[in-house]
Amino acid sequence: xxxxxxxxxxxxxxxxxxxxxxxxxxxxxxxxxxxxxxxxxxxxxxxxxxxxxxxxxxxxxxxxxxxxxxxxxxxxxxxxxxxxxxxxxxxxxxxxxxxxxxxxxxxxxxxxxxxxxxxxxxxxxxxxxxxxxxxxxxxxxxxxxxxxxxxxxxxxxxxxxxxxxxxxxxxxxxxxxxxxxxxxxxxxxxxxxxxxxxxxxxxxxxxxxxxxxxxxxxxxxxxxxxxxxxxxxxxxxxxxxxxxxxxxxxxxxxxxxxxxxxxxxxxxxxxxxxxxxxxxxxxxxxxxxxxxxxxxxxxxxxxxxxxxxxxxxxxxxxxxxxxxxxxxxxxxxxxxxxxxxxxxxxxxxxxxxxxxxxxxxxxxxxxxxxxxxxxxxxxxxxxxxxxxxxxxxxxxxxxxxxxxxxxxxxxxxxxxxxxxxxxxxxxxxxxxxx
Numbered sequence: 001x002x003x004x005x006x007x008x009x010x011x012x013x014x015x016x017x018x019x020x021x022x023x024x025x026x027x028x029x030x031x032x033x034x035x036x037x038x039x040x041x042x043x044x045x046x047x048x049x050x051x052x053x054x055x056x057x058x059x060x061x062x063x064x065x066x067x068x069x070x071x072x073x074x075x076x077x078x079x080x081x082x083x084x085x086x087x088x089x090x091x092x093x094x095x096x097x098x099x100x101x102x103x104x105x106x107x108x109x110x111x112x113x114x115x116x117x118x119x120x121x122x123x124x125x126x127x128x129x130x131x132x133x134x135x136x137x138x139x140x141x142x143x144x145x146x147x148x149x150x151x152x153x154x155x156x157x158x159x160x161x162x163x164x165x166x167x168x169x170x171x172x173x174x175x176x177x178x179x180x181x182x183x184x185x186x187x188x189x190x191x192x193x194x195x196x197x198x199x200x201x202x203x204x205x206x207x208x209x210x211x212x213x214x215x216x217x218x219x220x221x222x223x224x225x226x227x228x229x230x231x232x233x234x235x236x237x238x239x240x241x242x243x244x245x246x247x248x249x250x251x252x253x254x255x256x257x258x259x260x261x262x263x264x265x266x267x268x269x270x271x272x273x274x275x276x277x278x279x280x281x282x283x284x285x286x287x288x289x290x291x292x293x294x295x296x297x298x299x300x301x302x303x304x305x306x307x308x309x310x311x312x313x314x315x316x317x318x319x320x321x322x323x324x325x326x327x328x329x330x331x332x333x334x335x336x337x338x339x340x341x342x343x344x345x346x347x348x349x350x351x352x353x354x355x356x357x358x359x360x361x362x363x364x365x366x367x368x369x370x371x372x373x374x375x376x377x378x379x380x381x382x383x384x385x386x387x388x389x390x391x392x393x394x395x396x397x398x399x400x401x402x403x404x405x406x407x408x409x410x411x412x413x414x415x416x417x418x419x420x421x422x423x424x425x426x427x428x429x430x431x432x433x434x
Contacts, residue, residue, distance in 0.1 A: 006335045007335070010335070017042070019330060020080045020081070020111075021046045022047045022081075022093055023048060027145075027322055029057045029060065030321075030326070031090065032058055033062065041331075042070075044086055045071060045074065045083050046058065046074070046080075048073075055068065077093070078101070088111065088112045088114065088334050093116075093117055095119070096117070097120075097394070099117035099121070103128045103132065103139065106132070107135035107137060111137060112333045114329045115140065119391055121147075121224075122221055122374075122391060123389050124421065126343040127424055127425075127431075129343045140342055141341035144323055144324060147222050147225070153285070156286070165289055167228060167284075168222070168266065169283065170279060173215070173265070179356065180210050181355070181369070185207040189206065204367070204368040205367075212236075212373050212375070217374055220349060221341075223376075224344065224348055225341045225342055228262055228263050229378070230377065230378045231258045231259060234263075237256045237267065238266070238270045239280070240278040240280070241278050244280075244316065247266070248312075253309070254307075254308075285317075286315055288313060346379050348376060348377070349383075349387070349389060351390060351407045352388045352408040354402045355373055357401070358401065360401055365394070365395075366393050371393075383434070387410075388408040388410050391421065
């Protein structure tokens with residue numbers, strides 16, 4: 001509750017937090033719009049493969065000519081990280097391989113890093129966070145993105161003395177979406193390909209939001225940061241905000257949870273396609289237990305919505321503001337040296353799963369593509385099966401046929417283990433404590 005006060009103090013002292021942004025896409029642009037309005041923060045550098053597009057994004061969100069002149073532009077994230085004018089790096093690239101490289105570079109340069117790149121966190125977050133701690137820097141999930149907001153709710157519940165029963169987010173989901181591709185995605189969103197083109201929307205990215213991949217990645221990050229259990233595949237039960245404590249309680253008590261204390265994603269659609277009443281499509285939630293008859297009575301006295309037994313209730317945020325809220329992470333990291341969520345253990349994994357029958361010689365195309373989607377698994381199951389992490393299912397060739405719905409394995413692909421992302425992932429698997 002004191003971050004703004006501390007930022008004002010930094011502004012008065014002439015010591016603003018100096019921020020470098022890698023990746024000027026939608027998330028990055030939303031940060032750009034706010035950082036220029038926030039005392040105690042200065043954007044000093046932006047890196048993007050298309051530096052001209054980065055400059056255009058800054059102009060679009062309101063940067064003046066003078067403000068633009070004060071920002072260094074790079075086409076290489078490593079050069080930004082090495083800049084003496086940057087103390088906090090934000091990776092908003094969405095590339096698992098690039099994210100691994102950037103975190104390791106930050107470790108070497110002594111720069112804190114905020115990971116909008118949850119794809120890299122799902123691939124190797126626990127080992128990246130460990131290396132960051134060893135290097136004396138902060139590795140943080142990005143506030144405004146749903147994983148950090150869920151971690152905040154979990155922390156609130158636990159700090160208040162409640163047992164967390166479930167935590168997660170809402171999304172638009174039907175089972176058929178797992179097979180969606182960039183060619184079919186816009187029909188599921190109710191827009192035409194032409195409208196998507198005019199809006200500059202990326203079909204593969206938006207398809208990863210729809211086909212279950214992004215949900216798996218984000219719940220992996222939450223499970224690894226909070227210690228909550230990962231189910232063997234998310235269930236996506238249809239559920240509105242008033243039904244959270246009823247639906248998200250253990251199966252033995254009439255709910256749909258496989259584990260007491262797990263992550264789960266709820267759907268804003270009933271299985272027949274009808275909209276869920278008071279859905280949580282854009283928000284996050286935590287379900288918690290009263291723990292005693294006295295607290296159950298307090299729940300009743302203060303009007304909390306509970307399950308029929310009165311033992312479980314929920315708290316939620318109906319929306320997340322993505323890059324518009326990212327300054328909270330920057331301030332927490334720069335002023336307090338605290339992450340807004342970070343991996344603590346290798347607890348969950350996201351494995352590449354075939355969208356259709358795949359043939360020897362096919363090239364995998366990663367998140368949201370035509371070949372695979374991401375499925376959440378407990379790490380013990382993932383490692384015992386030798387499953388291929390989704391973050392490495394990019395531009396690698398299959399060496400055997402894989403049936404639709406099957407998890408891919410390391411042994412199914414040709415991959416260069418000397419690449420930083422593959423090497424670090426192998427290290428994390430070798431040292432995993434199950």
